[in-house]
Amino acid sequence: xxxxxxxxxxxxxxxxxxxxxxxxxxxxxxxxxxxxxxxxxxxxxxxxxxxxxxxxxxxxxxxxxxxxxxxxxxxxxxxxxxxxxxxxxxxxxxxxxxxxxxxxxxxxxxxxxxxxxxxxxxxxxxxxxxxxxxxxxxxxxxxxxxxxxxxxxxxxxxxxxxxxxxxxxxxxxxxxxxxxxxxxxxxxxxxxxxxxxxxxxxxxxxxxxxxxxxxxxxxxxxxxxxxxxxxxxxxxxxxxxxxxxxxxxxxxxxxxxxxxxxxxxxxxxxxxxxxxxxxxxxxxxxxxxxx
Numbered sequence: 001x002x003x004x005x006x007x008x009x010x011x012x013x014x015x016x017x018x019x020x021x022x023x024x025x026x027x028x029x030x031x032x033x034x035x036x037x038x039x040x041x042x043x044x045x046x047x048x049x050x051x052x053x054x055x056x057x058x059x060x061x062x063x064x065x066x067x068x069x070x071x072x073x074x075x076x077x078x079x080x081x082x083x084x085x086x087x088x089x090x091x092x093x094x095x096x097x098x099x100x101x102x103x104x105x106x107x108x109x110x111x112x113x114x115x116x117x118x119x120x121x122x123x124x125x126x127x128x129x130x131x132x133x134x135x136x137x138x139x140x141x142x143x144x145x146x147x148x149x150x151x152x153x154x155x156x157x158x159x160x161x162x163x164x165x166x167x168x169x170x171x172x173x174x175x176x177x178x179x180x181x182x183x184x185x186x187x188x189x190x191x192x193x194x195x196x197x198x199x200x201x202x203x204x205x206x207x208x209x210x211x212x213x214x215x216x217x218x219x220x221x222x223x224x225x226x227x228x229x230x231x232x233x234x235x236x237x238x239x240x241x242x243x244x245x246x247x248x249x250x251x252x253x254x255x256x257x258x259x260x261x262x263x264x265x266x267x268x269x270x271x272x273x274x275x276x277x278x279x280x281x282x283x284x285x286x287x288x289x290x291x
Contacts, residue, residue, distance in 0.1 A: 005039040076138040097145040100224040102126035129197030142281040167268035175257035176234035188236030191217035
């Protein structure tokens with residue numbers, strides 16, 4: 001039994017595709033498939049149903065899903081705690097943040113927190129939502145900074161992780177000025193990939209609230225900044241964070257493609273593992289909670 005098998009299992013359960021899961025795990029698809037088969041052989045039961053359309057968990061796979069993710073995360077956290085107790089933990093606050101928040105919210109937020117009380121060393125890991133969640137699960141960072149929507153459940157269990165709301169944002173359907181008169185039915189759609197946390201939010205919101213939905217994606221990216229560039233080039237409509245696009249909106253390079261009823265409210269959360277042993281991170285968390 002290898003720890004990476006549990007991580008591969010969680011990735012395939014999330015992405016429902018061997019190709020997409022292998023890309024998320026940064027290994028070749030054949031190697032990824034071999035590791036999934038090895039896990040199933042060790043378990044002695046099939047965990048996934050394979051179809052031409054993708055994969056789905058079997059009853060056995062659904063039964064072990066939550067426990068497998070929790071077990072992998074707990075082992076990584078135990079390693080980090082052992083390093084801290086043994087004096088090998090770095091005196092550095094380590095954050096993982098999605099790309100859009102790394103560019104916009106994080107620098108202003110830290111500068112505001114440091115007023116009058118400079119912090120010790122900081123390190124920021126910027127990546128997709130899925131990759132940032134893995135960093136937190138593995139104990140490679142102490143905090144995850146990300147967008148959240150109240151109706152979209154997080155894959156991070158509330159029994160193992162806790163979060164604080166540290167800001168607000170809004171996803172706004174935006175287009176370049178030349179596309180502002182087109183209707184939703186004819187508007188090219190610029191979408192987030194499944195690795196994107198914003199993609200999860202937009203997909204869920206459209207499924208739950210929209211009477212009409214955009215056409216099949218004309219272009220996809222996990223980066224909000226890339227979708228914003230495409231929108232400014234009049235390539236289609238994208239739901240973009242106000243915090244990222246506020247200057248482009250103010251300058252008129254991006255305009256509303258849909259009415260305000262299509263806006264999606266967001267919260268910005270900081271998440272950490274419960275019960276983690278780290279004096280520096282604990283002091284920072286306590287300061288946020290009290291402030």
